Amino acid sequence: MDKWLMSLKTATPQEGFELAIKLSQKGVEYTQPSLEIRKKLRPKYSTNADSLIAVTQVVAINYQTVAAANNYWR
Amino acid sequence: MDKWLMSLKTATPQEGFELAIKLSQKGVEYTQPSLEIRKKLRPKYSTNADSLIAVTQVVAINYQTVAAANNYWR
Amino acid sequence: MDKWLMSLKTATPQEGFELAIKLSQKGVEYTQPSLEIRKKLRPKYSTNADSLIAVTQVVAINYQTVAAANNYWR
Amino acid sequence: MDKWLMSLKTATPQEGFELAIKLSQKGVEYTQPSLEIRKKLRPKYSTNADSLIAVTQVVAINYQTVAAANNYWR
Amino acid sequence: MDKWLMSLKTATPQEGFELAIKLSQKGVEYTQPSLEIRKKLRPKYSTNADSLIAVTQVVAINYQTVAAANNYWR
Amino acid sequence: MDKWLMSLKTATPQEGFELAIKLSQKGVEYTQPSLEIRKKLRPKYSTNADSLIAVTQVVAINYQTVAAANNYWR
Numbered sequence: 001m002d003k004w005l006m007s008l009k010t011a012t013p014q015e016g017f018e019l020a021i022k023l024s025q026k027g028v029e030y031t032q033p034s035l036e037i038r039k040k041l042r043p044k045y046s047t048n049a050d051s052l053i054a055v056t057q058v059v060a061i062n063y064q065t066v067a068a069a070n071n072y073w074r
Numbered sequence: 075m076d077k078w079l080m081s082l083k084t085a086t087p088q089e090g091f092e093l094a095i096k097l098s099q100k101g102v103e104y105t106q107p108s109l110e111i112r113k114k115l116r117p118k119y120s121t122n123a124d125s126l127i128a129v130t131q132v133v134a135i136n137y138q139t140v141a142a143a144n145n146y147w148r
Numbered sequence: 149m150d151k152w153l154m155s156l157k158t159a160t161p162q163e164g165f166e167l168a169i170k171l172s173q174k175g176v177e178y179t180q181p182s183l184e185i186r187k188k189l190r191p192k193y194s195t196n197a198d199s200l201i202a203v204t205q206v207v208a209i210n211y212q213t214v215a216a217a218n219n220y221w222r
Numbered sequence: 223m224d225k226w227l228m229s230l231k232t233a234t235p236q237e238g239f240e241l242a243i244k245l246s247q248k249g250v251e252y253t254q255p256s257l258e259i260r261k262k263l264r265p266k267y268s269t270n271a272d273s274l275i276a277v278t279q280v281v282a283i284n285y286q287t288v289a290a291a292n293n294y295w296r
Numbered sequence: 297m298d299k300w301l302m303s304l305k306t307a308t309p310q311e312g313f314e315l316a317i318k319l320s321q322k323g324v325e326y327t328q329p330s331l332e333i334r335k336k337l338r339p340k341y342s343t344n345a346d347s348l349i350a351v352t353q354v355v356a357i358n359y360q361t362v363a364a365a366n367n368y369w370r
Numbered sequence: 371m372d373k374w375l376m377s378l379k380t381a382t383p384q385e386g387f388e389l390a391i392k393l394s395q396k397g398v399e400y401t402q403p404s405l406e407i408r409k410k411l412r413p414k415y416s417t418n419a420d421s422l423i424a425v426t427q428v429v430a431i432n433y434q435t436v437a438a439a440n441n442y443w444r
Contacts, residue, residue, distance in 0.1 A: 005384040008442055014079040017097070021104050023387070023433070027426030030391050032416045045419035046106045049119035053128045054423045056101030060135040061430040063097070069442035072082055072143035088153040091171070095178050120180045123193035127202045130175030134209040137171070146156055146217035162227040165245070169252050194254045197267035201276045204249030208283040211245070220230055220291035236301040239319070243326050268328045271341035275350045278323030282357040285319070294304055294365035310375040313393070317400050342402045345415035349424045352397030356431040359393070368378055368439035 001030070008069035016070055020062035024055065075104070082143035090144055094136035098129065149178070156217035164218055168210035172203065223252070230291035238292055242284035246277065297326070304365035312366055316358035320351065371400070378439035386440055390432035394425065 004026065010016040032038055045051035067073075078100060084090040106112055119125035141147075152174065158164040180186055193199035215221075226248065232238040254260055267273035289295075300322065306312040328334055341347035363369075374396065380386040402408055415421035437443075 001388075003384060005382070005387060008383050008437065009444075012079070013082050014077060017079060017100065018075075018104075021101075024426055024430065026387065027391075027429040028422050030388075030429075031422055031425045037417055041417070041419040041422070045423070047111055047115070049115040049125055050128065051419055051423065052102050052105055052115070053119070053125065053132060054420065054427070055105045056098055057128070057132045057135065058423060058427045058430050059101040059104075060098065060132050060139070061427065061434065064135065064139050065430070065434050065437050065442075067082065067139050067143060069437060069444070072139075074083075074143070086153070087156050088151060091153060091174065092149075092178075095175075121185055121189070123189040123199055124202065126176050126179055126189070127193070127199065127206060129179045130172055131202070131206045131209065133175040133178075134172065134206050134213070138209065138213050141156065141213050141217060146213075148157075148217070160227070161230050162225060165227060165248065166223075166252075169249075195259055195263070197263040197270075197273055198276065200250050200253055200263070201267070201273065201280060203253045204246055205276070205280045205283065207249040207252075208246065208280050208287070212283065212287050215230065215287050215291060220287075222231075222291070234301070235304050236299060239301060239322065240297075240326075243323075269333055269337070271337040271347055272350065274324050274327055274337070275341070275347065275354060277327045278320055279350070279354045279357065281323040281326075282320065282354050282361070286357065286361050289304065289361050289365060294361075296305075296365070308375070309378050310373060313375060313396065314371075314400075317397075343407055343411070345411040345421055346424065348398050348401055348411070349415070349421065349428060351401045352394055353424070353428045353431065355397040355400075356394065356428050356435070360431065360435050363378065363435050363439060368435075370379075370439070 008066055010066065010070060013067070013070075013073050016066040016073070017059075017063055020059050020066050023062040023066070024058040027058070082140055084140065084144060087141070087144075087147050090140040090147070091133075091137055094133050094140050097136040097140070098132040101132065156214055158214065158218060161215070161218075161221050164214040164221070165207075165211055168207050168214050171210040171214070172206045175206070230288055232288065232292060235289070235292075235295045238288040238295070239281075239285055242281050242288050245284040245288070246280045249280070304362055306362065306366060309363070309366075309369050312362040312369070313355075313359055316355050316362050319358040319362070320354040323354070378436055380436065380440060383437070383443050386436040386443070387429075387433055390429050390436050393432040393436070394428040397428070
């Protein structure tokens with residue numbers, strides 16, 4: 001896979017949150033490399049509350065990592 | 075997306091908890107940007123015990139991050 | 149919401165555990181503010197093993213936070 | 223509730239694991255105080271693989287807390 | 297139960313991973329002590345993708361503990 | 371099992387992410403050693419959104435471990 005992650009450092013907590021989202025998406029991409037299949041799945045999980053909550057949980061876990069890497073932007 | 079997160083610092087543990095809730099909601103917003111769809115989903119998950127517990131878990135994970143960022147308000 | 153969380157400090161590990169339970173309940177309250185609806189949900193999830201286990205998981209996550217805030221009562 | 227948790231300190235990693243199990247059970251007890259109901263639920267979840275895995279996950283989370291409290295018995 | 301866990305220290309990261317698997321299995325054993333029942337459950341969960349993923353999650357959580365105990369084998 | 375994990379150290383955050391994926395896959399392999407069965411399961415979970423999200427969660431947990439082991443590549 002191409003280079004997509006150079007650093008866990010971000011300028012702000014919000015950019016860190018957006019990196020956490022990117023990490024979550026990349027986790028899916030590595031497991032299901034087909035963009036076509038991923039696009040087909042999107043309408044279903046993005047309109048299902050439990051799936052959305054599950055996505056948000058993954059983002060929260062990744063945000064712990066990114067926030068620690070940035071020493072919580074203190 | 076507009077700026078919505080300037081800092082993980084909060085004045086009190088309770089404000090930190092409320093920030094953890096906001097982070098959880100933002101995780102959903104990034105994944106499902108349509109306010110209309112999110113509003114449709116709300117009546118269902120907010121009256122389903124298992125969905126509520128799942129939301130609470132995401133909040134708990136985000137609260138770990140916020141609490142650490144505030145050095146646990148010690 | 150009223151002030152309900154002044155500190156993560158507790159005198160003992162057991163009081164910390166009880167605070168973790170309170171944090172878990174508050175997570176639900178913020179998401180579903182109606183006491184009436186929450187009361188209706190209770191008989192179902194409190195007699196369902198998988199729901200109970202899920203609640204316990206949220207408590208365990210919150211207990212990590214409270215325990216760290218108290219330096220593990222060492 | 224009676225006093226049941228005086229310390230997170232244990233003599234060995236194994237006793238710490240057993241404390242993590244106790245914490246997990248207590249989480250259920252606080253949510254469902256009726257011993258009768260908990261006994262009824264046991265045959266079902268203890269013979270269901272997915273429920274057992276979920277219990278084990280809660281134990282693993284609590285073990286993180288206990289292990290940290292004991293500085294990993296180093 | 298017999299003594300089965302003397303230390304969280306392992307010589308290598310891989311042995312630590314294998315200890316994390318053992319911790320996960322022990323969590324199940326404490327909850328369901330019957331070897332007979334556990335053996336019956338195995339064919340089902342070990343051929344079900346979602347159950348396997350759930351097992352792997354427990355292993356990942358336990359591996360966090362073991363890795364920290366070994367200071368990440370640095 | 372053969373030696374497959376020599377170190378948690380990686381040169382970059384991205385290689386660390388890829389190691390987290392490997393750890394997740396290995397967790398499955400230890401639980402279901404049959405390559406044949408694992409191959410059969412793949413088409414199903416890799417086209418199911420909820421299974422993919424669950425995989426991604428395991429990766430996120432393992433990435434926490436790898437990132438900590440590398441001091442977040444700071």
